Amino acid sequence: MNPRFDTIIAFVRVAETGSFSEAARRLNLSKSMISRQVSALEADLGVRLLHRTTRSLSPTEAGRAYLERCQRILADLDEANLLVSHLQAVPRGRLRVSAPLSFGIGHLAESLPGFLARYPEIELEMGFTDRHVDLVEEGWDLAVRIGRLADSSLIVRRLAPIRRLAAASPDYVARRGTPVHPSELSGHDCLTHGGRVHSEWRFTGEDGKPIQVEVKGRFDSDNGDVLRDMAMAGLGIVLLPSFFLGDGIRAGRLVPLLEKYVPLDSSLNVVYPHGRHLSPKVRAFVDHLAATFGPEPYWDRGLTEQAVR
Incomplete structure (x- = not known):
């Protein structure tokens, strides 16, 4: 027997709100009616969908799986309604x-x-x-x-x-040399992101295999703009999304490094x-x-x- 649509809606609202009373308020029905609808749905399916105690209410494992599918169905129905609605126009x-x-x-x-x-x-x-x-x-x-x-x-x-790029200033490259492989970064000053001056940067080898390099430096920040500015000041190599670095590269204040090793992920x-x-x-x-x-x-x-x- 296929469950009635009203029992599905009642179950979804109860599971989302964690409350029969709140679900009843949102659906403008009595609490007892919502409870009967959910019980009828469980009877139709032959499975318990909700854990009920005096203090809490939560979906069972089967209930969580059923809830996810029902939410998708209701979302698809909302799409169909919007598609034919005049509200879609403006x-x-x-x-x-x-x-x-x-x-x-x-x-x-x-x-x-x-x-x-x-x-x-x-x-x-x-x-x-x-x-x-x-x-x-x-x-x-x-x-x-x-x-x-x-x-x-x-x-x-x-x-x-979003491309990531390793980059440094022309002055830094002139002083410290140009790394041609990610493994060479261990001998460079790297500007790190994430609250520590030792970090691990990920690259991809020419054979497609991942390369993980531990880098270190004297400066760390949680802000990409600050890291870019420090790189332009010649303080080290940075690894950032290209939207931070594009203007600096085009202006000649930064040069990209190791491009063929940076994954497009x-x-x-x-x-x-x-x-x-x-x-x-x-x-x-x-x-x-x-x-x-x-x-x-x-x-x-x-x-x-x-x-x-």
Whole structure:
């Protein structure tokens, strides 16, 4: 017997809120009705979906798996409804976006006036932080994130590749020489990121195998802009995304190093919850970012001609 749709909705709301009372309030039904619907669903499926105690309520292992699938189904239904709705035509309302601090200030902010001019009915709230915010818990519509993203329940759209580059100033290279293989970095001053002056940098050999090199130096920072500036001052070699380094390389204040060993394993992404990815305001912002940055980001233009190998 196939479960009724209303029992599925009741289960999802109970599992999401952890409360029969809250689920009943959101669905405008009585608590007893919600309880009967969930019990009916469990009877239809022949499996217990929720652990119930006097103090707590949580999904069982089967309940968690069923919840994930049901949430996807409901999200797909929301998409279908939006697709045929007149609300799809005009992006409007408040849009809350979280973005990394340095990338947000250095690159994303420049694109925002054009977006707001194109969509006058959108009110945009930007939060710049390197902390990975919880979109659902904190009420963000979407987030811009850089790197290799772990699996999650969020929808991910890849906007552009993010190259990492090792680079140093011409003065540093003249004084200390040009490393031609990652293993030579152990004899250089390296500007590290992450709260310690000893760090491990990852590269890829010409045979495709990973190369891990322990590097050290006298300076560490949690901010890419500061690390770039220290490299331009001649204090060592830095390994950073190219959006930090492009202007310095084109201006001749930095030279890229070891380019053929740096893996292309990172990307610029946007992430958003399933229920929001066909919202007109979210779709408009994501499409705007895709047109602005991808698939060949402007900060990489002209860098290959500058390479030192």
